[in-house]
Amino acid sequence: MEADFSNIHIIMVGTTHPGNIGGVARAMKNMGLSRLSLVAPEAPFPHAKARARASGAVNVLENTQIFSTLEEAIADCSLVIGSSARMRTLPWPVVDPRECASRVVNVAQESEVAIVLGRENSGLTNEELELCQLLVTIPTNPDFSSLNIAAAAQVLCYEIRLAAALDITPVDKPDSPLATSAETEGMYQHFEQALTEIEFLKPDNPGQLMRRLRRLFTRTGLERLEVNILRGIMSAAQKVKSRSE
Amino acid sequence: MEADFSNIHIIMVGTTHPGNIGGVARAMKNMGLSRLSLVAPEAPFPHAKARARASGAVNVLENTQIFSTLEEAIADCSLVIGSSARMRTLPWPVVDPRECASRVVNVAQESEVAIVLGRENSGLTNEELELCQLLVTIPTNPDFSSLNIAAAAQVLCYEIRLAAALDITPVDKPDSPLATSAETEGMYQHFEQALTEIEFLKPDNPGQLMRRLRRLFTRTGLERLEVNILRGIMSAAQKVKSRSE
Known part of the structure; x- marks a missing residue:
């Protein structure tokens, strides 16, 4: 009103x-x-x-x-x-x-x-x-x-x-539901797997880098759609990798 | 003062x-x-x-x-x-x-x-x-x-x-300097290039997906180190791709 x-x-x-x-x-x-x-x-x-x-x-x-x-x-x-x-x-x-x-x-x-x-x-x-x-x-x-x-x-x-x-309009309303904890954890596992396969992560010490990625993504609060996009990128990289072998 | x-x-x-x-x-x-x-x-x-x-x-x-x-x-x-x-x-x-x-x-x-x-x-x-x-x-x-x-x-x-x-003390102070606009723009170009190469992006219509990635990363405010990590992931994917050819 x-x-x-x-x-x-x-x-x-x-x-x-x-x-x-x-x-x-x-x-x-x-x-x-x-x-x-x-x-x-x-x-x-x-x-x-x-x-x-x-x-x-x-x-x-x-x-x-x-x-x-x-x-x-x-x-x-x-x-x-x-x-x-x-x-x-x-x-x-x-x-x-x-x-x-x-x-x-x-x-x-x-x-x-x-x-x-x-x-x-x-x-x-x-x-x-x-x-x-x-x-x-x-x-x-x-x-x-x-x-x-x-x-x-x-x-x-x-x-x-x-x-x-008057103008308390919702700030920054997400346009897709926020991802659940299980979904983001699944994404991190997918990242770790894929980044190891493409040899960006050293399998003996993935900790520091994975922590930095977590810090980046938890700061922002991921939507479900964004989790799907990021996993899609990892899947595409894995597919290229498997073709190279 | x-x-x-x-x-x-x-x-x-x-x-x-x-x-x-x-x-x-x-x-x-x-x-x-x-x-x-x-x-x-x-x-x-x-x-x-x-x-x-x-x-x-x-x-x-x-x-x-x-x-x-x-x-x-x-x-x-x-x-x-x-x-x-x-x-x-x-x-x-x-x-x-x-x-x-x-x-x-x-x-x-x-x-x-x-x-x-x-x-x-x-x-x-x-x-x-x-x-x-x-x-x-x-x-x-x-x-x-x-x-x-x-x-x-x-x-x-x-x-x-x-x-x-007001006395504003920075909350969540970044531990590496924030990336400049030129650095994040360079990162998006790298993303677009690499994601096209690994066939995640369709070259005829990259707009919607790139916009979603921008929205995700701009929400959080990237540090320089994070830009470097994300570009490192793209470079690793590109390297795998070039080996598969």
Whole structure:
């Protein structure tokens, strides 16, 4: 089931580049969010560049609300988190994106929540930051800390999607059943036999090399089909050998 | 202390928009990465749009290497992870960005590592995917799953930065150095040659079986010594074959 992120608002304050509005809309929709608000945008809106960068997220742009102040935009929200590139002189509680996401998803189950993104060049003013209960800071290279605003939105929304714990899809599902222990043991015996016949293994001391092969194959977890392929290779080598005699 | 990410390469294959190259460079530098490679870019490069989107990450662009094939770009890499939007018909091991980052940071302590980003519209070809040991998929809204390539790079590099901040000690440290991509490719060619000679592979259709062998061995991450053992087995089979003629 797809998560319901309809209580989560992304609010862009004083955005100057129309393309960035589209970039944020796309980042949001990629992660399943849909509610975008603009506060006093400097960029013209709507705009062709916003549509272009939004790619297929045009519905997010079409439903975007516009406010003249941040106070109005967050009026219905129970939790407001401001994005801030660095610590201000005024100490304010700061969380990382993962902690931010956990709180957002938690509160959004019952209430409206907002994440506030500041101006591309100057961020949020102190007055705007004071309207936020928390600040979120994305860890960055201290020598180059300013993310593109759509990239910042991508990271924050990605963590929200993870926090909602939606996408636990089985990783690396085998497409054939895993081999049983008896099957892999049979394979090792076949290897030892065949490799001795083709004179790769010295019959007096097969131990070290067989151990290395075991280590290699046990690390990965063999599927039944793979055991059959590997035994097929050994059988082919044995057949060639018997023809040479 | 700032982490050392100098062993981590981001490789963009067949990129069509010059602005996206700049966007990826910026996303990398924000997270402390610096080594960008382009494989057969369709976009003109260098380009003013790349510089503009790179913002202050111009040094990343200036040091970007250009290759004509992915094989050349990854030749020195011991771990190659391809970015892929969704599961392909042939199952290949898939990790999420967090697991990807953990493996990248771990292997990069001693070896070169690459993350490969495909074309904006069509991703990586099956042939390119087969050069990757792992695929990484960013969890997304299933109805709108295609991230902007710079946004994808931002998420992947962000997780790498987080993973480096954790204290990761290598589990199952290899006792011989990991094989490079060039070494494992040489091994597959040797396999294909030898298995054809001993008539295990039909020369008209080696694809499916070779893919299965690749899948098996890439899942585990081969050490150089293991590549040598496996090639030794193939050489022994070839020798027997030549004696039978």
